[in-house]
Amino acid sequence: MVIGVMLLCGLAGADPPQKPVPTGQTRSAQPTWWAFKPPVKPAVPHASTTWGHNPIDAFVLVKLRESGLTPSKPAPRNVLIRRAYMDLIGLPPTPEEVQAFEADTAPNAWEKVVDRLLASPRYGERWGRHWLDVIRYADSGGFEGDKDRPLAWRYRDYVIAAFNQDKPYDRFVREQIAGDEITPASNEGIIATGYLACGPQDIVMQNAKNRSDELDDLVTTTGTAFLGLTMGCARCHDHKYDPIKQADYYRFSAIFAPSERREIEIPTPEERQAAEAKNVDIEKQLAPLRQKLEALKQQGLKAVQAKGQAKPNDEQIVAALPEAAYKEWDATQKAIQALEAQRPSLPRAMAVTDRGRDFPAAHLLIRGDAYHEGEVVQPGFICSLPGGSADIPPTAAKAQTTGRRTALADWLTSPDNPLLARVFMNRVWQHHFGRGIVNTPSNFGLSGDPPTHPELLDWLAVTFRENGWHLKPIHRMILLSATWQQSSTIRPEAEKADPQDRLLWRMPTRRLEGEVIRDSILSVAGTLNLQMGGPPVYPPVDPSLRADTFQGPNWQDGEDGPSTWRRSVYVKVKRSLLLPELEVFDCPEITVAVAQRNITTTPTQALTLLNDPLVLRQSALFAQRIQKEVGKDPGKQIERAYRLCFGRAPTPRERALSLDFLTKRGPSGLADFCHSLLNLNEFVYVP
Numbered sequence: 125m126v127i128g129v130m131l132l133c134g135l136a137g138a139d140p141p142q143k144p145v146p147t148g149q150t151r152s153a154q155p156t157w158w159a160f161k162p163p164v165k166p167a168v169p170h171a172s173t174t175w176g177h178n179p180i181d182a183f184v185l186v187k188l189r190e191s192g193l194t195p196s197k198p199a200p201r202n203v204l205i206r207r208a209y210m211d212l213i214g215l216p217p218t219p220e221e222v223q224a225f226e227a228d229t230a231p232n233a234w235e236k237v238v239d240r241l242l243a244s245p246r247y248g249e250r251w252g253r254h255w256l257d258v259i260r261y262a263d264s265g266g267f268e269g270d271k272d273r274p275l276a277w278r279y280r281d282y283v284i285a286a287f288n289q290d291k292p293y294d295r296f297v298r299e300q301i302a303g304d305e306i307t308p309a310s311n312e313g314i315i316a317t318g319y320l321a322c323g324p325q326d327i328v329m330q331n332a333k334n335r336s337d338e339l340d341d342l343v344t345t346t347g348t349a350f351l352g353l354t355m356g357c358a359r360c361h362d363h364k365y366d367p368i369k370q371a372d373y374y375r376f377s378a379i380f381a382p383s384e385r386r387e388i389e390i391p392t393p394e395e396r397q398a399a400e401a402k403n404v405d406i407e408k409q410l411a412p413l414r415q416k417l418e419a420l421k422q423q424g425l426k427a428v429q430a431k432g433q434a435k436p437n438d439e440q441i442v443a444a445l446p447e448a449a450y451k452e453w454d455a456t457q458k459a460i461q462a463l464e465a466q467r468p469s470l471p472r473a474m475a476v477t478d479r480g481r482d483f484p485a486a487h488l489l490i491r492g493d494a495y496h497e498g499e500v501v502q503p504g505f506i507c508s509l510p511g512g513s514a515d516i517p518p519t520a521a522k523a524q525t526t527g528r529r530t531a532l533a534d535w536l537t538s539p540d541n542p543l544l545a546r547v548f549m550n551r552v553w554q555h556h557f558g559r560g561i562v563n564t565p566s567n568f569g570l571s572g573d574p575p576t577h578p579e580l581l582d583w584l585a586v587t588f589r590e591n592g593w594h595l596k597p598i599h600r601m602i603l604l605s606a607t608w609q610q611s612s613t614i615r616p617e618a619e620k621a622d623p624q625d626r627l628l629w630r631m632p633t634r635r636l637e638g639e640v641i642r643d644s645i646l647s648v649a650g651t652l653n654l655q656m657g658g659p660p661v662y663p664p665v666d667p668s669l670r671a672d673t674f675q676g677p678n679w680q681d682g683e684d685g686p687s688t689w690r691r692s693v694y695v696k697v698k699r700s701l702l703l704p705e706l707e708v709f710d711c712p713e714i715t716v717a718v719a720q721r722n723i724t725t726t727p728t729q730a731l732t733l734l735n736d737p738l739v740l741r742q743s744a745l746f747a748q749r750i751q752k753e754v755g756k757d758p759g760k761q762i763e764r765a766y767r768l769c770f771g772r773a774p775t776p777r778e779r780a781l782s783l784d785f786l787t788k789r790g791p792s793g794l795a796d797f798c799h800s801l802l803n804l805n806e807f808v809y810v811p
Contacts, residue, residue: 158578159352159568160367160509162542165586166579180605183580187627193618196610196630201226203611203811205237206771207631208603210810211556212238213246214253214640214691215647219767238603242596245656246691248288251595253639253693254555255283257718258349258566259300259319260341263660266324266699266715274659275387275474277694279318281657284693292593293548294537297350301536302529304388304477311390311473320476321385324699324715336494342380343373345717350536352547352568353506360492366569367508371488375504378486379516379528382478391470399468406463413460420445420453478525503528510540543568545585545593550575552595553584554720556602558632566719576626607631612811633811635723638709639692641808645739646689648768648802649746653690660696663688663703663738670701684741705739708732709808733803743799750794758786761794769801 168179169186175195176182188195199207205225209217225237241247261280265271286296298306300320303313323341326334340359347355357363358373391399424441433440442453487497503526505512516531536544547568554560561581564572575581584598591597602608610631618629625632636644646652662682670679679701682688688695695703702711708728712718733739746765754760762782766774774782785800786793801807 157366157570158574159546160542162510162540163546163582163585165590166583168583175606177604177606177609178601179583180580180601181607183577183583184605184607184628187577188629191621191627193621193627193629195606195628196613196615196618198606198609199611199631199811202771204234204609207810208237208241210636210640211603212241212250212599213244214250214643215246215652216644216769217771219764219771222767222771235600235604238600242599245288246654248284248286249656249691249693250640251287251555252280252284253637254551255287256280256693257712257714257721258551259322260324260345260714260717261322262324262697262699262714264698264700265327267326267328269327270698270700271327272698273322273474275472276318276322277657277659278315278390278473279322280693282312282315282318284657287595290594290596293588293595294544294593297537297544298533301346301533304475305525305527305530306533308524311392314388314390314475314477315473317476318474320380320383321474325385333494336489336492339377339380341716342383343376346532347376348566348717348719350547351543352550352562352566352572353543354567354569354571355506359489363569365571368506369508371499371501372504372506372508372512374486374488374501376506376532378501378503379532381486381503382480382483382526382528383476384479385474385476387472388475388477389470390473395470399470402466402468406466409463410460413456413463416456417453417460420449420456423449478528481519481523481526483526503531505532505535510542511535511538539589545588546581549584549588549598550581551719552598553581553602556599556608557628558634559626564719566717631811633809635725636709636808636810637721638706638711641709642692642705642738644807645742645802649742650749651686651689651742651745653686655690658694661688661690661694662696663705665701665704669704684738705732705736730803733808734799739802740799743802744795746798746802747795750798756791758783761786762797765798765801769804770806 169182171182171185171189173185176185185195198204202222205217205222209215209221225233228236230236261276261283263273263276265273296316299313299316301317303310303316307313320342323338323345325338340356343359344354344356347353353366353368354363355368355373355376357365358368358370360370362368362370421438421441424443424445425436427444428436428441431444436444442450445453485500486503488499488501490496490498503516504514507513512535514535516528519525519527535541547565550560550562550565550568554565561575561577562568562573563576567573588595588598607628608631610628612631612633614630619625622629643652662680664682664684665679679696679698692703692706695706697714699714702713708726709732710722710724712721746768750761750764750768754764759779762774762779766772766778782797786797789796
């Protein structure tokens with residue numbers, strides 16, 4: 125617990141590892157660092173070559189040629205389609221989908237595959253999960269209490285829907301920062317502010333320091349998620365590397381100071397109308413019952429007053445009733461309670477709004493100490509960035525909130541902001557290629573890594589804005605590029621020149637995330653429940669891990685069945701207890717924003733795939749599926765299993781080894797064979 129508090133409260137304001145300031149750069153208020161200059165769309169390089177399908181390839185090829193490298197040949201079709209499915213929807217293609225693509229000779233065969241995946245509702249589930257990492261989403265509050273947040277899932281569903289709808293990114297940002305101010309009559313805008321509410325919260329320590337830490341979470345997360353800046357480093361002093369003053373930090377903090385978490389009703393017009401009609405009906409039934417109570421009360425009052433008691437209380441009045449009248453009183457009270465219990469409850473969302481239109485002045489905190497206030501600061505942005513020094517206008521007379529977050533949303537999405545589009549395009553590139561053009565995706569400052577392809581990043585950022593901030597065309601462009609379609613085969617001479625593949629002379633091989641591995645196991649077993657949305661599910665967890673806290677049980681009892689065999693994005697994200705099958709494959713502990721997941725290789729990963737109850741049961745169900753689809757012929761079983769798992773037929777050697785295994789093990793060996801395929805590297809890696 126001490127470590128958790130240190131991470132949340134201490135390291136949030138710590139400086140990143142020290143790096144020398146690059147030559148020609150300064151820490152002055154007039155930044156010259158590349159990321160602080162507005163992106164300008166560069167001309168697409170003209171490369172006299174037959175390689176390449178679109179501008180992305182032209183920018184990549186220029187860098188390759190400068191280093192004496194050449195791109196790799198295209199990947200086979202079965203590899204491409206599996207790669208695309210894992211990239212865009214996080215599920216493997218069916219054998220029929222692979223074979224249909226391999227047989228399609230139309231010039232637009234690949235475009236049809238990409239467009240179909242982008243139109244799939246599974247796309248939002250896959251890419252929504254990436255965003256939930258960045259904004260530290262969880263279904264509980266963290267710290268030792270780790271109180272559940274039973275309404276947090278509405279924000280998760282909002283994110284998934286936004287990606288599926290290809291909502292313009294600038295609108296997506298604005299709604300999350302200030303949806304309650306910008307569109308107060310919109311349920312969607314209210315739900316979107318769940319971004320501000322889903323950070324950790326210490327419910328035990330409610331004091332000035334705790335509130336200061338909560339505001340730091342909002343400042344730090346907003347800075348890293350949308351701007352790629354380590355703003356938390358300016359909590360105690362001016363930023364040591366970037367042109368961010370301590371005053372900027374507290375101006376930014378003042379924007380969020382009036383806000384508070386609330387559960388806000390979000391009924392549809394039809395739901396509200398039905399609730400109002402129901403309440404009118406209940407009131408009609410209550411009226412005579414209340415009249416009866418009043419008559420009985422008057423009867424009791426007269427009885428008490430007859431005994432000389434001038435000002436009796438209700439309890440004394442009721443006690444004075446005759447036995448028959450008392451029974452009538454009791455029955456009437458119960459009838460009223462029964463009717464009150466029938467009042468409809470309207471749906472609610474975990475959201476954030478301001479406490480009112482006016483709020484006390486904010487102060488700079490000396491050395492970040494919540495109990496040591498310094499000068500008064502006005503809400504504002506980062507003075508050294510374009511538009512960052514503008515003061516927020518006074519609140520309108522009829523406003524219900526301060527309007528500060530609307531001003532922040534306007535500044536973030538302004539065409540003059542040099543960072544918003546760049547940072548997001550870099551995140552998109554990272555999830556397609558395993559690393560961003562900037563390999564520190566939440567640090568575009570002087571202590572971060574410089575871009576490997578700065579012109580390409582600017583071209584993507586400006587193109588993204590020009591196309592109305594729509595993401596799906598960018599996905600399409602990337603997947604149609606020759607760069608993305610390269611083979612992942614290692615070429616020794618290229619590896620020697622660029623061992624980390626920074627210049628993309630091949631497609632990097634990537635380990636799948638825990639969620640995709642779990643979803644893929646369910647998918648090939650034929651058991652994946654594709655129900656979307658709603659409250660989170662609780663897959664079974666070993667009882668020894670489900671320790672109780674004073675806020676109640678950490679994990680509800682879940683069944684190992686179709687109701688919990690849903691996509692992993694719908695599994696409960698409890699900060700004190702992550703699903704072990706996901707945690708072992710580097711699912712992050714969401715205490716702060718996570719821009720890049722760790723990719724580790726550990727013995728516990730292999731042991732999980734060998735021994736986990738979910739994997740064992742799904743292996744048996746996988747075997748049942750194969751028997752149902754192809755019968756008892758071992759050759760057909762082997763063929764079908766390989767195509768389901770890997771999108772390809774087995775090699776002659778694999779076929780011979782598999783046939784020998786099944787022959788020796790007999791009918792009971794099919795489940796073990798299926799289990800062995802789920803344990804192969806090829807199942808958890810995408811070439």
